[in-house]
Amino acid sequence: MKVSYWASLLVSLAASVAALPKTDTVSYDEYKVLRINTYGRPSTVKEKIANISYEQWNHDVYKHIDILISPDQVSAFEALKLEYQVMHENLGNSIIAESSSRSVWKRQAQDLSWYDSYHDYEDHIQYFEDLQHSFPNNSELISSGTSYQGRNLYGLHLWGASGPDKPAVLYHGNVHAREWITSPVVEYITLQLITGYTNGDNLTRSFLDKYDFYIVPIVNPDGFVYSQTTDRLWRKNRQPPPSSGNQSCIGRDINRNWEFAWDANPLGASTNPCSQSYKGEEPSDAPENQGLDKLVRQLRDGTGIKLYIDWHSYGQYILSPFGYKETLYAPELGKWTKAAGIVSETIRDSSDARTTFTFGPSGATLYPTTGAAPDHVYSIGRAEFSYTIELRDTGKFGFVLPPEQIRPAAEEQWEGQKVLLSLLDEEFFDGKGPA
Helix, strand or coil, rough: CCCHHHHHHHHHHHHHHHCCCCCCCCCCCCCCEEEEECCCCCCHHHHHHCCCCCCCCCCCCCCEEEEEEEEHHHHHCCCCCCCEEECCCHHHHHHHHHHCCCCCCCCCCCCCCHHHCCCCCHHHHHHHHHHHHHCCCEEEEEEEECCCCCCEEEEEEEECCCCCCCCCCEEECCCCCCCCHHHCCCCCCCCEEHHHHHHHCCCHHHHHHEEEEEEEECCCCHHHHHHHHCCCCCCCCCCCCCCCCCCCCCCCHHHHHHCCCCCCCCCCCCCCCCCCCCCCCCCCCHHHHHHHHHHHHHHCCCCCCCEEEEEEECEEEEEEEECCCCCCCCCCHHHHHHHHHHHHHHHHHCCCCCCCCCCEEEHHHCCCCCHHHHHHHHHHCCCCCCEEEEEECCCCCCCCCCCHHHHHHHHHHHHHHHHHHHHHCCCCCCCCCCC
């Protein structure tokens, strides 16, 4: 979609979205986020906490379970005498602190103060427009469809000196609304691609001369806006539930709604519309998925997809297919794992933080997921490399990552991407080269 049409569409969509009814803000004042040590026996811990109300934040429960509890559940939890650490003593205060640090952004694409704080949805749109304007001859604004509430799934298409129509690298951010760190990380990578190419950096120029980049930083705009205005911990889109169900249970999990393996494993998603991982009534019945899948198939049928990354938080993982079955391994798993290992080492060695990423096939490494994007984009989109990357951290802050960690998280991912993009055409396991 070209710039002029995209801009006019954005104006009309913004007007319709502005007319949507407002709701009261969800308060997390005095709510606590706790990490319970499981020592390899998560089922035992889950039995003990079964009689209290909580929301589980993580799924890699072999070592620990991270839970959110309301103030009225604290006494009952403490009576269980479990071993735990406090992640957020008062989640409400953490959310206030997260949003109170607003940098003075000069509305210039090269101004790195953008990465010192989180931003409103409209500012993200403006930022990507500014990036496109800074690279006018080698980019275009694109749309990957519209959300349930009519917001544009905007993005950028970048290419190098020989023009567009080369194998595609596809990035998706903010699939889950509350994972705010994902969109600035994707934006920072976009900025580095543009800046490096413009400044004549040979490595960056080689990436854009070899591949076309399709970058959609917020694929769940309705949920993202809702997480900013109403409920900081909102995850799904804002689509109504089935007409026969509880009408208060809003939303589908966009990353459980892809067509491939949508119903392959009952452990991979939920059929309950009230669940955070509700998969929908049928495959790809979320409008966001329909638009995203259309682009995937267009790229597949055109120049092909070299690399796909679905950016999430938290946990620090680099995950490849398959997610829907823990014992199923793709033929490409060897090269995916080797590449992920090199990326993990690069990120770890890139700063004094020594950020470490665990890597492996998604289902076996983390937990089963059905209807998930990396499985679909590999199996249906025929991507040569397909990953989920779960960003910082490993649980000290979880979804509510302080703004001072935005830039370090983005910088280390750019270091990882430089290595990964250099490996995409590597002949793996030939006895030569770094892979």
